[in-house]
Amino acid sequence: MKRIIKLSSLLLVMVLGLSISVNAQAKKKADKDTEDFVYEIEGVSVGTQGTYLIKVWSYSKKPTVAINQAKKNAVHGIIFKGFSGKPGVPGQKALATPAIEAEKKAFFDEFFADKGNYNRYVTESGDGSVAAEDRMKVGKKYKIGVVVSVNVSDLRKALEDAGIIKGLSSGF
């Protein structure tokens, strides 16, 4: 009896370890995807002062990882990618150039760390639930669309204060 308990405990630990490891790997892959711009952004609305409401499409084998990565992708996209417009919602240009990403790598590594400052400038719209049409299976991966709100005004100010991007009046 004791042996069975021992064996099942060992098995449980192994399964838990394996699941944590798979999750960690998926998270690592998601972070790599963020760096490689493997996500899509579309504007939902930009008529509110200081904020953009956007939908971020993220990819992962695990839907939860894709949902959690949406906020990071949103801020990364607003800083480096921008998004194209659609009728009634004009697109917006990126806050920084790709050259700045390489130049200020140390800053952005810390900024986009799991508990990094990027979290201050983004909130999930609604309760974070994903609509059925925003959850798709593409090959072996899930493509998940999450609507988030990015406080662009504060984000830009923070980047200007940190000397990452220039303000309109810098140099004058």
Place this chain on the structure above:
Amino acid sequence: MKNKLIYLFISALLLVSVSGAFSQAKKPTIMVVPSDVWCNTNGYMLEFDNQGTKVKIPDYKKALQENADLLLVISKINELMATRGFPLKNLESALKTLQDQAAEDAMLTSKGGAEINESPIDKLKKVAKADIWMQITWTLNQTGPKKSVTFNLQGLDSYTDKQIAGASGTGKPSFSAELPVLLEEAVLAHIDNFNVQLQAHFDDMFANGREVILRVKTWSSFEGDFNTEYDGKELTEIIEGWITENTVQGRFNTTDATENMLLFEQVRIPLMDANNKAIDTRGWARNLQKMLKEKYQLESKLMMKGLGQAQLVIGEK
């Protein structure tokens, strides 16, 4: 004594280097104005007869006194630009200052009874000025009960006449939103893209110099013209040679050249002089004026228009 002198020298050197390091380029002024199209569509134009030809000019004062939507748009843009650390000149305040100044000048006399000097050119120059105009136009589109706003924001350089930034588009149609709400949404939706282009313009200016215009003319009292030779070189050649040496990478275009006038466009002047002090077109052209006087004994009068346009008239002061 010797030590004191060394300390004094080092302090002076530090002061010079620090003041140099913090030297800033001359900041352009920006003002929001409604476009001529908007003023015309909404009936804010002044019409007068100019020797038989009817001329229409926008009546900004009337527009600002009567149209609350215009005031809202200007105020919103001013507010958003101020939060970006770039406060704008306000059109309404600029017009009031002009009016007050004119009244004050008319009444001003010295103790001895002398009045303020004012030439016709001075009078002509008494208008609201800015280095960059942010020109706004909007139209309200209505399809049945649905309303939307087409908004156009243009950044125009006062001197080069170039559009340096712009953002335009039509917002989402709405059944219930009022015009002021649609206008506010339009400003918010377009201002960031406009500022990205404005920033690109400033970056280009810091990298390649300020783009300006220089006109060189002659007074009728001048004995000679731009084809007259000095030390074996035509005056045009001398002036072009000086501009080549004193522009960033020798960049400029000679747009017009006759025996009586020269027009140089896309002239890229440095933002700082040799002493690292901020200069504008007048400060830069003053060196040309000095060179003509010192080397060729040619007197000239230098006039300016804001940061980006100068006119040098050769012959006398």
